[in-house]
Amino acid sequence: MNKNNILDNYRDWLGHHKMPAGKKKTLAAAIELFSQQGYNGTSTTQIAEKAGISQATIFKYFKTKSDLLAEIMQPMIPELKKAFLPQLKKHIQLEDTVHFIVQDRFKFLAQNADLIKILLQECLVNAQLRQMLLANIKAVIVADFEEYWQLLRQNNPQIANLSALELVRINAGLLFAYFTQRFILNIPTQSEADDLSLIEKQILSLLTLK
Template sequence: MDKNNILGNYRDWLEHHQMPAGKKKTLAAAIELFSQKGYNGTSTAQIANRAGISQATIFKYFKTKSDLLTEIMQPMIPELKKAFLPQLKAHTNLEEAVHFIVQDRFQFLVQNAELIKILIQECLVNAELRQALLANIESAVTTDFADYWQILKENNPQLSDLSPLEVARINIGPLFAYFAQRFILNIPSSAEKEDLALIEKQILALLTLPHKDS
């Protein structure tokens, strides 16, 4: 299974997770339809039909379709960092680290584009899901990534004196903007390799700005 494929990882998690059969069928059908048709384009009637159950069974476990999505998304949120951070720690050279971040996270976004779009859309209106996502990101930045950033600074003296949160923003900003251009606004690119190389240069420039006290 591809380490970057949230949907595949979720299906594997669901297969081995203990829960009532009706609930498991609901979740499996919902994630398949959400990824194909989008959250707003999927009805509970369609989910019931795909799962081979009644709508009453769905509402036995989930009060609303939004509750169903929240239950699907929350186990997926840790996948945002699961395979990424351990591999990132193998890179102590700045250029290699930035190259890995841009290439790996862009492929992650591409492979999970439909689910990422659903997650973004729902986070705008679902406070519980938004808080879970922000808490997970904050945990990753202030623990695992903070330790790694300190090691990177020790090996790359040209780095600016930035906080781990500032570094995360610098890396996420241009990469996510490019993803939004390609997969939310549907603006095509004929030079993806060159686009990503430019993003790497932009990130490196921001990470090596003159120190705050210089």
């Protein structure tokens, strides 16, 4: 199983999670169809047919298709951090850390481009989904990343006086800008490796400003 793929991770999580059979069938069918034909291209009728259940069963557990997407995403940040954070904590030198974050997280974004685009679009109009994602991200930073950030600063005195949240914003901002170029605007690149190397240099420059 590819640990960088949300849908594969979710199927694994779903297989071990206890919930009513109808709800589990709905979620399994939805992630398969969303990955194949997109969120907007998938109807609850298609999900019901794929799951072998009635639409009434779907609406028993989810008021809207948007609620269904929110349910799919709800456990994913806590699950994915189990793979990402242990690897991140192996890096205690700033350049190594930035290299790992840029390479690993862009690979994650690229492998899940279709679902990430769906999430970005839905977050613009779905306040519930937006708040849920923000709450999960904040929980990761507060609960797990803050301790690592302090260790990194102790080992790298050249780092500017930034908070963990500011570090995340710097990394995420540049990576999402590049993701938008590549996968939303569909602007081609001559060398992805060169592009990511430049992003690493830009991040390092921002992190060491005094």
